Amino acid sequence: MELDIRGQELLLSIKMTIEDFISKLEAEFEDVEPGTLKAETSFRDIEDWSSMHALIVIALIDTEYDVILSGTDLQAANTINDLFELVRTKQ
Amino acid sequence: MARFSISGVTISGIAACVPKQVVSNYDYDLLNEKERRLLVKTIGVETRHVAPKYTTTLDYACAAAEKLFEETNCDRSEIKLEIFVTQSRDFYLPSTAVIAQDKLGLPQDCMAFDIGLGCSGYTYGLSVAASIMKSTGIKKALLLVGDVSTVTCAYNDTSTYPLFGDAGTATLLELSKGNQWSFDLHSDGSGEEAIKIPHGGMRHLLTEESLIERKREDGNTRSDLHLQLDGLSVFNFSITKVPKSLNSFLDEVNADRELIDFFVMHQANKLMNETIRKKVKFDPVKVPYSLSQYGNTSSASIPLTMVSELGSQLGVPRKLLLSGFGVGLSWGHALIETNGVICPKVLEI
Numbered sequence: 174m175e176l177d178i179r180g181q182e183l184l185l186s187i188k189m190t191i192e193d194f195i196s197k198l199e200a201e202f203e204d205v206e207p208g209t210l211k212a213e214t215s216f217r218d219i220e221d222w223s224s225m226h227a228l229i230v231i232a233l234i235d236t237e238y239d240v241i242l243s244g245t246d247l248q249a250a251n252t253i254n255d256l257f258e259l260v261r262t263k264q
Numbered sequence: 265m266a267r268f269s270i271s272g273v274t275i276s277g278i279a280a281c282v283p284k285q286v287v288s289n290y291d292y293d294l295l296n297e298k299e300r301r302l303l304v305k306t307i308g309v310e311t312r313h314v315a316p317k318y319t320t321t322l323d324y325a326c327a328a329a330e331k332l333f334e335e336t337n338c339d340r341s342e343i344k345l346e347i348f349v350t351q352s353r354d355f356y357l358p359s360t361a362v363i364a365q366d367k368l369g370l371p372q373d374c375m376a377f378d379i380g381l382g383c384s385g386y387t388y389g390l391s392v393a394a395s396i397m398k399s400t401g402i403k404k405a406l407l408l409v410g411d412v413s414t415v416t417c418a419y420n421d422t423s424t425y426p427l428f429g430d431a432g433t434a435t436l437l438e439l440s441k442g443n444q445w446s447f448d449l450h451s452d453g454s455g456e457e458a459i460k461i462p463h464g465g466m467r468h469l470l471t472e473e474s475l476i477e478r479k480r481e482d483g484n485t486r487s488d489l490h491l492q493l494d495g496l497s498v499f500n501f502s503i504t505k506v507p508k509s510l511n512s513f514l515d516e517v518n519a520d521r522e523l524i525d526f527f528v529m530h531q532a533n534k535l536m537n538e539t540i541r542k543k544v545k546f547d548p549v550k551v552p553y554s555l556s557q558y559g560n561t562s563s564a565s566i567p568l569t570m571v572s573e574l575g576s577q578l579g580v581p582r583k584l585l586l587s588g589f590g591v592g593l594s595w596g597h598a599l600i601e602t603n604g605v606i607c608p609k610v611l612e613i
Contacts, residue, residue, distance in 0.1 A: 204298065221298055224423065224482070225306045228499055232539050241504055244496035 194257050197237060201229050212254040234260055266449040267513065273394040274440040277606035278578075279332035280433040280571040281324040282313035282558060284612045289426045294419070303426055308534025312429035312559035313612070315412045321352045322360050324432025325408040326367050327613050332434045333368075335608045338404070340369055345405035346376040347393055349385035349563050351591070352411045353378060364408060382459070383530045383590025384449075385409055385563030387598040390586075391447040393437050407435040411562035416461055418477065418486035423493045427533070429559030433567035440603070448513040448597045450505070455593035458497040463488035498590065502536050506589045507543035513597050514544075514585075521545060523583055524599070526574060530588040531555040531565035540587075563588070571607045578605040 195210050205219060219226065227247055234240050234256075240263040242256075250256050288311050289304055304310055315324070325348065333340055346368075348361035361376040370376070375396075381388050386409050393405045410432030417424040463474035468488065477487045486492065514521070527546045529537050531554055541551050552573035554565070561568050566586050570578060581603045589595035 204302075221296075221302075223299060223302070224495055225299075225302050227496060228306060228533075228535055231496070231499060232503070232535050235503055235539060236542065241500055243500055244494070247496070 191254065191257055194260070195253060197233060198230070198253065201233050202226065210253060212252065212257070214253050215251050216253055216256065217251070230256065238264060240264055267447065267516065269444060269446040269517070270391075270394045270398055271444045272439055272441065273397055273445060274438055274443050275600070275602050275605050276338070276436045276438050277332050277336040277608075278433065278435045278567050278571050279328040279335065279608050279611065280431055280564065280568045281328040281331070281611040281613060282429070282431045282561075282568070283315040283319065283324070285314050285316060286311050287314045292426050294422055294425075303422075306533070306535050307427060308537075308553065308555040309427060309429075309559040310556045312414070312426075313431065314414045315430040317415070319412070320354050321350045321410045321412045321430075321432050322348075322354050322364060322367070324412070324430065324613070325350075325410050325434055326364060326432070327611055328432050329364075329368055329406060329408060329434035331608050331611050332436055336436055336606050338436060341371050342404045343370050343406050344374050344402045345393060345396055345400075346370055346374055347379060347389055347405070347407050348376070349379045349381055349389040349407070349409040350411055351380055351382045351562065352413065352415075353380075361408070368406075370406070381592070381594055382411065382562045383532065383565070384588035384592065384594040384596045386566040387447065387586050387588045387596035388449060388594075390435075390437075390445070390598055390600070391449060391596070394445055397437065397439055401439075403439045405437040407437060409433050409435065409567055410564040413491065413560075413562050416489070416491045418484070418490040420477070420485035421490065423482065423484055423495050424486075424491050427493075427560050429561050431558060431561040431564035431568050433564045433571070435567055443601045443603065445598065445600045446513075446517045448509060450509060450595045452501075452505070452593040455497065455501060458494045458501065458593060459491070459591040461489060461491050499533075499536055501593055502532060502589055503539045503543070506587065506595055507540050509595065510540075510544050510587060510597055514599070517599060519585075519599055524585050525550065525582045527551050527585045527587070528566050528569050528574075530590060531558070531560055531569060532590060533560065562590075568610070570605075572610050575607045575609070578602065578607055580604060
């Protein structure tokens with residue numbers, strides 16, 4: 174399907190935002206090499222994922238996007254894209 | 265709304281006492297080295313002072329009180345109000361405060377009682393002591409605040425074991441001229457499950473079953489006599505309701521953040537406290553931490569931080585914002601003015 178210019182711009186802005194979200198996550202997790210996380214990455218598969226990482230994600234999302242994710246929200250999400258979508262919906 | 269102001273009370277001195285025994289989170293062998301590093305970075309706790317078995321909050325608080333009497337030249341016969349804030353009392357009954365009255369040689373015409381609060385306890389204690397002093401004319405009061413929490417944390421529970429340390433503190437309050445104190449106190453019992461010791465009280469009496477250590481949904485192993493902590497719920501509560509109420513409180517009392525010398529928070533967890541600090545818009549230099557050395561010391565964390573991190577800086581008139589939040593859920597803020605607080609160095613026994 175061909176996207177018109179506005180559609181392409183919208184897609185681009187979403188893509189940029191996801192990339193921004195991912196780079197912020199990578200910056201928070203110091204053991205994660207930049208460029209290794211993808212939108213489809215299941216965040217629990219990040220090496221040594223623990224409850225500490227969950228707290229870091231919640232604090233980051235709160236500080237950067239002014240959105241509070243609950244434990245239930247986090248449990249329902251699998252991929253980084255799921256998290257991103259949650260943030261967008263709650264914003 | 266439990267928001268009120270009192271004037272004419274001051275803090276003359278604060279002393280704190282911790283156990284000698286230091287435990288390092290870098291030695292916590294339930295986690296690998298990388299996990300330990302992340303834990304220390306996130307919660308901010310490197311070491312904790314841990315009480316030996318059968319040494320209680322009463323022991324630490326009384327040692328702190330003795331030090332305080334000595335340093336402030338206080339005549340203990342003049343103390344007519346003594347309040348003990350703790351969730352780790354010596355016995356089911358009697359109240360720890362009454363035992364402390366005798367142990368410290370306070371007069372028998374001194375009113376003494378316990379307040380059963382944890383993380384929010386110091387601000388609650390100050391508000392109750394100051395209110396009673398103003399309404400009765402009692403000139404000197406002793407506020408004993410602290411907890412021995414480590415005894416209730418299971419070694420196999422990574423959500424509690426590396427977090428808590430033990431401490432007892434003593435604060436001497438006196439009637440004085442001036443000094444505006446404002447309080448803002450809150451409760452939300454719907455969050456009772458977030459931080460709880462489920463058995464051993466009247467609702468679930470101690471049975472053999474209470475002692476069985478079981479693996480829980482969160483992967484941690486503990487008994488029902490151990491402290492359970494739902495980290496995510498507490499985290500979410502702390503970064504939403506606490507800063508929101510603090511900002512609204514500061515707005516209502518028309519407080520200029522520039523004129524507040526220090527913002528002393530309950531030492532819960534570094535990431536959580538830093539998130540709150542940013543939301544309340546305080547410069548890091550005004551926000552002291554004792555977390556790395558002492559861990560989360562429950563009700564003692566605010567006075568312990570005042571003694572260990574501010575010490576002689578409290579020797580001149582100061583305006584302080586104090587904020588305690590946690591178990592209950594319960595939270596309380598106090599904006600207080602002091603005119604020279606004597607803070608002897610943290611005692612270790």
